[in-house]
Structure formats: C-alpha cells, structure tokens
Amino acid sequence: MYQFLLPFHSIFRWLVLISLLYSVYxxxxxxxxxxxxxxxxxxxxxxxxxxxxIQLIIGILLYTKSPIVQYFLKNGFDGWNDNxxxxxxxxxxMLVAIIIITLGSAKAKRKDTDLxxxxxxxxxxxxxxxxxxxxxxxxxxxxxxxxxxxxx
Numbered sequence: 001m002y003q004f005l006l007p008f009h010s011i012f013r014w015l016v017l018i019s020l021l022y023s024v025y026x027x028x029x030x031x032x033x034x035x036x037x038x039x040x041x042x043x044x045x046x047x048x049x050x051x052x053x054i055q056l057i058i059g060i061l062l063y064t065k066s067p068i069v070q071y072f073l074k075n076g077f078d079g080w081n082d083n084x085x086x087x088x089x090x091x092x093x094m095l096v097a098i099i100i101i102t103l104g105s106a107k108a109k110r111k112d113t114d115l116x117x118x119x120x121x122x123x124x125x126x127x128x129x130x131x132x133x134x135x136x137x138x139x140x141x142x143x144x145x146x147x148x149x150x151x152x
Contacts (some may be wrong), residue, residue, distance in 0.1 A: 002065040010056045010150040015138065016055045019048040020101075020129045027122035030114070032033055037114040049105035056098045062122035064093055074130070084135065091136035101128035 024039055063069050063086075074085025078140020111117045137144040 002062070002067075005058060005062045007066065009055070009062050010146070012055050014149075015063040016051055016132070017129075019044075019051045020125055020132070023048040024125050027118045027125065030118035031122055035116060035118070037117040042109070045105055045108055048125065049101055052098050052101050056094065059091070059094060060125060080143075082144045089108060089143065090135050090137070093131050097128040097131035097135065100124055100131065104128065115142060 023044055026044060028127050029035065030037065030041065046084040059093070066086060068083055069087045069091075077084055077088075101124060104121055106125075107124065108117045108121040110122055137146040139147060
C-alpha cells in the first residue's frame with residue numbers, strides 16, 4: 001500500500017496546488033474587479049477544498065504506513081532530519097493548511113456580498129497555499145527534499 005500511496009500523494013499534490021492557485025487567482029480577480037461570485041466560482045471554491053481534503057486523507061493513510069514516520073514515532077526527536085520533518089512538521093503544517101482552507105471555504109460560502117466572498121476566499125486560500133508551499137518537501141528545500149514527482 002505504501003508503494004502505491006507515496007507516488008499517488010506526490011502526483012496529487014500538483015492537483016491541490018493548481019486548484020489553489022486558480023482559486024486564489026479567481027478570488028483576486030473577482031475582488032479587484034468587483035465581479036459577481038458566480039455559480040462556477042462557487043463550484044471551484046468547493047472543489048478546491050474537496051481536492052485538499054482528498055489529499056489530506058491520502059496523506060494520513062501514508063503517514064500511518066511510512067517507515068520514516070514509524071521510525072520518528074518510535075525514536076522521537078533526534079535532531080533535525082527527514083524523520084522529524086515527516087513525523088512532525090509536514091503533517092502539522094498540512095493539517096493547519098487544510099483547516100484554514102476549510103474555514104475559508106465555509107466562511108466564503110456564507111458571506112452576504114460577492115466582494116466579501118472573494119475577499120474571504122482570497123485571504124484563507126492564500127494563507128493555506130503559503131503554508132502548503134512551506135510544508136512540501138521541494139527538491140530545493142533545506143528542511144527535507146524529494147523529487148517533483150515520484151514514479152509508480
């Protein structure tokens with residue numbers, strides 16, 4: 001299961017990033033141009049949060065199966081390394097990011113005016129995106145690095 005989940009999680013992150021970037025772009029455009037919060041944008045808001053939740057579920061499954069995380073949970077903090085990054089920082093930041101995205105999606109849905117909806121969506125989704133960018137193990141990251149894609 002781990003050998004399937006790891007590349008799937010790696011590939012699915014791009015869908016999360018693309019949907020978040022697109023949602024942030026649309027909310028910024030809607031906010032600055034004072035556009036109507038259309039049904040299409042509402043669907044994009046909803047699907048962006050849904051995609052993030054699916055990735056979270058995949059990540060939690062991967063967390064329970066990961067030998068790196070198992071090592072961290074058994075041995076605890078032993079200096080900054082990949083075990084600490086995946087066992088503690090990655091999961092914590094991703095949980096916070098998904099909570100922020102979820103709150104932003106729910107709050108934007110309930111706002112009264114289109115401008116408030118766009119502003120709320122822009123603020124929360126941008127913050128969630130920033131946290132996700134920090135928590136991803138990019139190839140150039142000093143925290144932990146992995147390739148852009150893991151093949152199956």
